Amino acid sequence: MKYIDEFQDPALARRLLDDIHATVTRPWALMEVCGGQTHTIIRHGIDQLLPEQVELIHGPGCPVCVTPLEVIDKALEIASRPDVIFCSFGDMLRVPGTGRDLFQVRSEGGDVRVVYSPLDALRVAQDNPQRQVVFFGIGFETTAPPNAMTVHQAKKLGIRNFSLLVSHVRVPPAIEAIMKSPSCRVQGFLAAGHVCSVMGVGEYPELAERHRVPVVVTGFEPLDILEGVRRAVRQLERGEHTVENAYARAVRPEGNPAALAMLEDVFEVTDRAWRGIGVIPDSGWRLSARYRDFDAEHRFSVSGIDTREPAECRSGEVLQGLLKPHECEAFGTLCTPRSPLGATMVSSEGACAAYYLYRRLELGTAPAAATTPLEASPVV
């Protein structure tokens, strides 16, 4: 962990920035795929330090943001049941469904618990055999293997009161969908390093070749981001489009074989809807037939939910890199982290939240001191 400081070294950052400034001769648009990278870029002010010609476009890589509204509504419905203990990672609790969130379900008496690992949820199930325990299994290739392992473990131990509400998504099909969009401006990708640490880099050469875009596998610390940008810009300036691994300390080309085997065993690829974007073919996972008993959607009847996305929310365009958060009319007025219209404003990795939290000085939106009257608040 002492490496954290080393990857934020100002002198090294300056050298990378100088190199980027010296390399760039014309405008380039790069997309960082992962919300964690977006967060680092905005939190450390990296976008302010890059040459004007290098535009960073924020991609769809926030798992909280892209979880479809109907899945959130299903989670709210299941979590409201008196016989259910609903377990989730913390950052899903504030994501708005249609009209409410998991915090509100908890304040209304639902047993909603924050856990730090799906295995914690399995332990809750073992400790409460008379109740149904549901874990909210969302996320990219990074969180899918531990969730798969938990279901595998539940089956092995014969635990009958545990299930997974699954909404796992896969990154490469999303990149493909973005590149196919007629309005796409992206000329290079900073691929998400932690996704590649699981999956390897095998899915990217074909993508890079087909769309003639450089793909640089990039980590999450400030120096990682700068190195990723430096390599992508160098390729673009030279007219190249290869896959480079700038995160070799964590990513092996073949990925993590044990995690891949677990995914293969428990999940199968399926079409998946992305919030604000729509259905992307082959972009998700669901539990395979052998594990269907552990699928919360099968175990609980969650049909007939009236799902309504706020009409003013343009998070879909933000997620596709078509719109910067502050270019949305609702940004900072109708839509704030306090009363978000969409998940991009509430997730800690969401691009709208990052702009609202860190960039309000430049964007000229209202300062933090302004609080809202209590009548507009949910229950205490």
Next chain:
Amino acid sequence: MGHGGGGALSAELVQHLFAPAFGGDVLAQMGDSAAVRLGGVRLAFSTDSYVVRPLFFPGGCIGDLAVNGTVNDLAMSGARAAYLSCGFILEEGVGMPVVARVAEAMGAAARAAGAEIATGDTKVVEAGHGDGVYINTAGIGIIPDGVDLRPQRVVPGDVVIVSGGIGLHGVAIMSVREGLEFGVDVESDCAALGGLVQSMLAVTPDLHVLRDPTRGGLAASLNEIAAASGTGVVIHERSVPVPEAVANACAILGLDPLYVANEGKLVAFVPREHAEAVLDAMRAHPLGRDAAVVGEAVEAHPGLVVARTALGGTRVVDLPIGEQLPRIC
């Protein structure tokens, strides 16, 4: 739950519900403690309630927390705590040995702070209606002549000093409550700050404002001061002392140390000409050994706290909405 987190929701609750209902000029000061004049003497008066879980944690327990918390609220007015009250709400079934350990810790903490627990009350609620032990403490102390600590006194140019490494209490609680381990043991920094404050005031009574950044962390305290003073605040991220264990825990959980709770730290806004002497005095005190200048008050962006990042960028440090939530990946 967010309304008790010390962030924007807590501020709204106080500002829009309690303050209009209670009225009064003293409450309108909105300090950690109220400064009142009674019989020609300036008193600091404060109360706080403690609902921490678990009751015992590395570096302390709910008992010394309840004493030190109120002692510190008084200290932020420049007062040394003199008398404390103590209200227990016990849950039916909690063991007497537990209550005894808590009470002993309270007594020891009060003695160490030079205060006396002068009055108290005990109530018992049915099993299932409490978390074992809840404690409310209130306290009074005398504010020395010439001392006037309040955010309205902050002016651009004031130097912002933090008394030591931040985030230890919040991470210590997380490590036991959530069963998380961060490679090294983290102990709460729970401590009474009255002595440290007195040693600062001995250098100059002209400190402008003090805050102990408890729930909501340093970010919340700085935002409160910026909002109440109408000045901007700039902090230099690399100057903020963050213990390695706190940095590691926050990196794992996706939390920002600026928002993590402290129970034995203070932040001071000091006139520039006194800053160095105050810093020296703090470093000479055991609770201020790692004191550091972290920023300054500025004319630009009134009401807003801005961090200069290690790389040279800037970001807004907002008031947290409620509790921070660990992220998914």
